[in-house]
Amino acid sequence: MASRGPPGARGGxxxxxxxxxxxxLGESAVGKDQFDSYRESTIGAAFLxxxxxxxxxxxxxxxxxxxxxxxxxxxLAPMYYRNANCAVVVYDITQASSLDKAKSWVKELxxxxxxxxxxxLAGNKLDLVSEQPDKRAVSTADAExxxxxxxxxxxxxxxxxxxxxRDLFTAIARRLPLDQVGPRHSRPxxxxxxxxxxxxxxxxxxxxxxx
Amino acid sequence: MEALSESTWDVVIxxxxxxxxxxxxxxxxxxxxxxxxxPNKYYGGPDAALSLQELEGWAAAHSSSDEQQAxxxxxxxxxxIRNDGAGKTKKKLSFxxxxxxxxxxxxxxxxxxxxxxxxxSKAFSQVEFQxxxxxYIFRPASTAAAAAAEEEEEEGEEVGSEEGQQEQGQRxxxxxxxxxxxxxxxxxxxxxxxxxxxxxxxxxxxxxxIDYEAEEQSGTWKPNADEPLAEFLRSQFKLxxxxxxxxxxxxxxxxxxxxxxxxxxxxxxxxxxxxxxFGPGFAAVYPKWGGMGEIAQVACRAQAxxxxxxxxxxxxxxxxVPNAAxxxxxxxxxxxxxxVKTRLLVQGAGDNMATDGQKMSxxxxxxxxxxxxxxxxxxxxxxxxxxxxxxFTQGSVPSPEGSSFEQPILTTVHSSDTGECPAGxxxxxxxxxxxxxxxxxxxxxxxxxxxATAEEGEGAECLFxxxxxxxxxxxxxxxxxxxxxxxxxxxxxxxxxxxxxxxxRAWEKAMGASTKDEEVEYMVFADREAIGDDDxxx
Numbered sequence: 092m093a094s095r096g097p098p099g100a101r102g103g104x105x106x107x108x109x110x111x112x113x114x115x116l117g118e119s120a121v122g123k124d125q126f127d128s129y130r131e132s133t134i135g136a137a138f139l140x141x142x143x144x145x146x147x148x149x150x151x152x153x154x155x156x157x158x159x160x161x162x163x164x165x166x167l168a169p170m171y172y173r174n175a176n177c178a179v180v181v182y183d184i185t186q187a188s189s190l191d192k193a194k195s196w197v198k199e200l201x202x203x204x205x206x207x208x209x210x211x212l213a214g215n216k217l218d219l220v221s222e223q224p225d226k227r228a229v230s231t232a233d234a235e236x237x238x239x240x241x242x243x244x245x246x247x248x249x250x251x252x253x254x255x256x257r258d259l260f261t262a263i264a265r266r267l268p269l270d271q272v273g274p275r276h277s278r279p280x281x282x283x284x285x286x287x288x289x290x291x292x293x294x295x296x297x298x299x300x301x302x
Numbered sequence: 303m304e305a306l307s308e309s310t311w312d313v314v315i316x317x318x319x320x321x322x323x324x325x326x327x328x329x330x331x332x333x334x335x336x337x338x339x340x341p342n343k344y345y346g347g348p349d350a351a352l353s354l355q356e357l358e359g360w361a362a363a364h365s366s367s368d369e370q371q372a373x374x375x376x377x378x379x380x381x382x383i384r385n386d387g388a389g390k391t392k393k394k395l396s397f398x399x400x401x402x403x404x405x406x407x408x409x410x411x412x413x414x415x416x417x418x419x420x421x422x423s424k425a426f427s428q429v430e431f432q433x434x435x436x437x438y439i440f441r442p443a444s445t446a447a448a449a450a451a452e453e454e455e456e457e458g459e460e461v462g463s464e465e466g467q468q469e470q471g472q473r474x475x476x477x478x479x480x481x482x483x484x485x486x487x488x489x490x491x492x493x494x495x496x497x498x499x500x501x502x503x504x505x506x507x508x509x510x511x512i513d514y515e516a517e518e519q520s521g522t523w524k525p526n527a528d529e530p531l532a533e534f535l536r537s538q539f540k541l542x543x544x545x546x547x548x549x550x551x552x553x554x555x556x557x558x559x560x561x562x563x564x565x566x567x568x569x570x571x572x573x574x575x576x577x578x579x580f581g582p583g584f585a586a587v588y589p590k591w592g593g594m595g596e597i598a599q600v601a602c603r604a605q606a607x608x609x610x611x612x613x614x615x616x617x618x619x620x621x622x623v624p625n626a627a628x629x630x631x632x633x634x635x636x637x638x639x640x641x642v643k644t645r646l647l648v649q650g651a652g653d654n655m656a657t658d659g660q661k662m663s664x665x666x667x668x669x670x671x672x673x674x675x676x677x678x679x680x681x682x683x684x685x686x687x688x689x690x691x692x693x694f695t696q697g698s699v700p701s702p703e704g705s706s707f708e709q710p711i712l713t714t715v716h717s718s719d720t721g722e723c724p725a726g727x728x729x730x731x732x733x734x735x736x737x738x739x740x741x742x743x744x745x746x747x748x749x750x751x752x753x754a755t756a757e758e759g760e761g762a763e764c765l766f767x768x769x770x771x772x773x774x775x776x777x778x779x780x781x782x783x784x785x786x787x788x789x790x791x792x793x794x795x796x797x798x799x800x801x802x803x804x805x806x807r808a809w810e811k812a813m814g815a816s817t818k819d820e821e822v823e824y825m826v827f828a829d830r831e832a833i834g835d836d837d838x839x840x
């Protein structure tokens with residue numbers, strides 16, 4: 092597996108490839124741990140990726156940053172929110188209190204993150220409610236009304252069965268400014284930093300070439 | 303919080319300063335059960351970068367000037383002076399969160415082992431490194447004319463150059479100025495600020511210092527290794543006082559007049575060999591968004607990803623060894639009243655740290671000008687620098703009473719590209735070793751620097767400043783069996799690699815016998831990023 096490619100857009104003739112940083116937030120019990128279906132546990136990955144093809148020529152890759160448990164004791168660092176292009180705030184539709192918690196995450200994002208961040212609200216554990224409708228504790232209408240008022244995208248999902256998960260990512264991808272892209276060096280006019288890449292010449296730090 | 307006390311931790315780390323955070327990174331793949339706490343509500347401890355709002359709270363908490371209390375705290379005597387919109391230009395501060403001011407900013411030489419470890423541990427990719435550009439020396443107004451006169455004399459033996467004449471014309475303006483220090487051989491070769499004879503001497507020295515450690519060179523310096531570098535430069539290389547000033551400034555040592563030949567040659571060599579390592583035109587880098595505090599956050603995240611538990615706003619109140627005979631674990635009382643058991647407690651300098659009491663005085667100022675002239679690229683293809691270093695050598699800082707301040711002051715100027723302030727402004731960090739009059743001298747240096755960089759019709763004003771003292775030390779960690787305490791950081795504006803060996807000692811202690819395992823390589827980790835769906839090529 093190649094290491095992360097250059098940020099931003101690339102691609103040939105008529106194709107577009109864009110990469111964005113997405114932060115995933117929510118209480119530990121809401122099931123965000125399984126939100127990415129490729130992963131079994133929170134532990135072990137700095138971030139995951141999810142690739143969405145919007146159309147034949149447009150591919151959007153999300154770099155999904157988990158909280159790595161640092162939210163548990165309110166210990167998330169500013170670097171976690173920094174340059175995040177989008178966020179998914181997850182709550183559990185079978186737990187009324189988890190929506191309140193989600194609302195406070197939205198506030199935190201509005202405080203800490205870029206003004207232009209795209210936020211999606213995801214009511215998770217739809218699979219449980221499909222089986223036993225009486226388990227639902229947050230009505231779709233209530234959550235949707237809140238999302239509309241706060242300017243958030245809204246989906247009810249099941250991370251377990253993957254229901255609506257792809258739709259959620261696709262909806263986010265459609266909202267993102269695909270023409271001025273990149274998770275880190277995003278703003279136009281912003282100057283490029285310095286690369287410490289081991290592959291660059293003159294370095295004495297080894298490592299296989301990932302070009 | 304009950305959960306924290308339920309089991310025995312392998313390591314409890316207190317404080318998220320750079321040392322403790324690098325330890326957290328080093329242990330992030332060890333499988334050890336780690337609890338990492340910090341009494342502050344932010345990451346980075348003494349290396350943190352704070353918004354103005356956070357800084358207000360921080361300054362209030364560290365304002366004590368009481369020797370009893372302040373003598374033991376890492377930070378003391380802090381106060382904030384605002385001049386928001388009250389100056390002639392009526393320029394104002396932006397909102398508090400637009401700022402991220404570093405408490406102990408340090409530049410990192412490209413040859414630093416710190417960067418090598420961040421690369422081998424794969425943590426580097428989450429930090430945005432930017433270039434540190436030119437190094438300047440401050441020339442006070444009063445001596446500018448004198449220096450020009452002196453040069454005129456020397457220039458008698460030179461083929462008169464036009465540039466030389468222009469240079470001289472500029473010098474005669476009665477205004478303090480900044481002179482860029484030619485710090486590579488190419489620089490020295492092309493500069494017009496140094497007369498040819500001096501150039502030859504300087505070139506000879508630069509050539510020597512690149513491989514001064516070679517056997518055949520040792521006769522030149524080893525007999526003088528413990529003598530002051532300045533004396534060595536004077537006697538062995540016949541450098542004049544101006545050039546000695548340049549070299550001493552490039553050591554970036556606050557005790558430059560006393561720096562020994564041994565230490566001085568090592569840091570000058572570091573400077574020269576770092577140039578160009580990661581690209582043309584820069585010898586050092588600085589992490590965007592507040593320097594070392596950013597590295598601390600990335601290192602802690604690596605530990606969190608590895609399973610470590612993070613609790614901010616919680617410190618260590620005290621420790622107790624439950625059974626001295628057994629001595630296998632220690633009880634740590636947290637400030638949240640929870641008592642946790644651990645095999646090892648690693649912490650930063652605290653109240654019981656015996657140091658020689660050396661302090662560093664700092665002044666951090668937000669100014670109303672981008673100071674663009676300090677951030678120009680001087681080599682083709684070089685990245686735009688975001689940090690400039692300005693050195694005030696011994697005696698060059700005018701003091702209010704007309705006498706001069708007898709210590710060097712080192713300054714780093716950060717552009718808004720560092721993310722530490724909004725566009726159109728810049729942040730100036732000044733520091734010197736604490737002594738009577740230090741705080742006034744820092745103030746005076748700030749005004750002189752603003753005067754020297756002022757362009758026609760544009761005056762830079764200081765909108766906000768914070769002054770404080772910081773306990774520094776070149777001491778070693780205290781190892782008391784089940785607790786391990788890092789000393790305060792050294793007084794340095796360039797990161798000192800020595801500190802890393804202390805982190806490694808703590809790591810060896812935490813790992814026990816497994817460090818002997820050949821599989822266990824310090825700070826060398828495989829990529830753990832981007833586990834996902836894109837392994838399959840599209």
